[in-house]
Amino acid sequence: NAGVTQTPKFQVLKTGQSMTLQCAQDMNHEYMSWYRQDPGMGLRLIHYSVGAGITDQGEVPNGYNVSRSTTEDFPLRLLSAAPSQTSVYFCASSEGRQGTNYGYTFGSGTRLTVV
Amino acid sequence: AQSVTQPDIHITVSEGASLELRCNYSYGATPYLFWYVQSPGQGLQLLLKYFSGDTLVQGIKGFEAEFKRSQSSFNLRKPSVHWSDAAEYFCAVGAIEYGNKLVFGAGTILRVKS
Numbered sequence: 001n002a003g004v005t006q007t008p009k010f011q012v013l014k015t016g017q018s019m020t021l022q023c024a025q026d027m028n029h030e031y032m033s034w035y036r037q038d039p040g041m042g043l044r045l046i047h048y049s050v051g052a053g054i055t056d057q058g059e060v061p062n063g064y065n066v067s068r069s070t071t072e073d074f075p076l077r078l079l080s081a082a083p084s085q086t087s088v089y090f091c092a093s094s095e096g097r098q099g100t101n102y103g104y105t106f107g108s109g110t111r112l113t114v115v
Numbered sequence: 116a117q118s119v120t121q122p123d124i125h126i127t128v129s130e131g132a133s134l135e136l137r138c139n140y141s142y143g144a145t146p147y148l149f150w151y152v153q154s155p156g157q158g159l160q161l162l163l164k165y166f167s168g169d170t171l172v173q174g175i176k177g178f179e180a181e182f183k184r185s186q187s188s189f190n191l192r193k194p195s196v197h198w199s200d201a202a203e204y205f206c207a208v209g210a211i212e213y214g215n216k217l218v219f220g221a222g223t224i225l226r227v228k229s
Binding site for chain 2: 004031033035040041042043044045048050058090092094103104105106107108109
């Protein structure tokens with residue numbers, strides 16, 4: 001089925017560990033983004049990309065890195081996990097480089113706990 | 116900068132009753148407006164969207180929303196709520212000046228009483 005695939009669905013990390021959250025889409029969407037969802041705060045933008053080789057920071061980028069080597073994949077790297085990064089992470093994609101005319105397609109999320 | 120306010124954190128309605136979820140945005144130009152729904156443990160699903168034209172937009176699952184520029188609002192409505200509508204609802208705003216970025220409200224949790 002076409003859509004956005006995130007792996008893993010659940011992850012527990014120890015403080016200081018690093019890991020990569022995977023995101024892949026098969027809709028040939030130019031735009032991809034990562035959000036974190038915390039209770040009472042809605043979704044906050046971490047990083048986004050308007051196409052292969054182009055990334056930029058969102059609202060809460062500290063502690064996270066991204067790269068976009070292909071149109072399909074947009075991994076999110078946690079460099080040194082901290083308890084404050086305990087959250088649910090969503091990847092989303094959208095058609096087109098500019099504008100949000102079509103809305104986002106979301107993945108099912110990764111629930112990350114840092115202990 | 117764009118911002119979105121959903122004033123109600125929780126709303127409880129009886130099954131069969133009407134529903135209105137409020138959303139106010141702060142943005143100078145013409146925004147793109149969206150409503151998403153999230154069931155527990157799931158991702159977000161697009162309910163409806165407004166870009167231009169008719170200010171009353173229809174979405175999936177019997178939902179509709181009305182854009183009121185004078186009030187900077189985009190409230191979501193449903194005439195008769197079903198138990199399966201219990202979920203969290205997010206309003207989001209975007210604009211071409213900000214590229215594809217969307218700003219989300221904090222969400223409203225809907226509970227449905229039988």
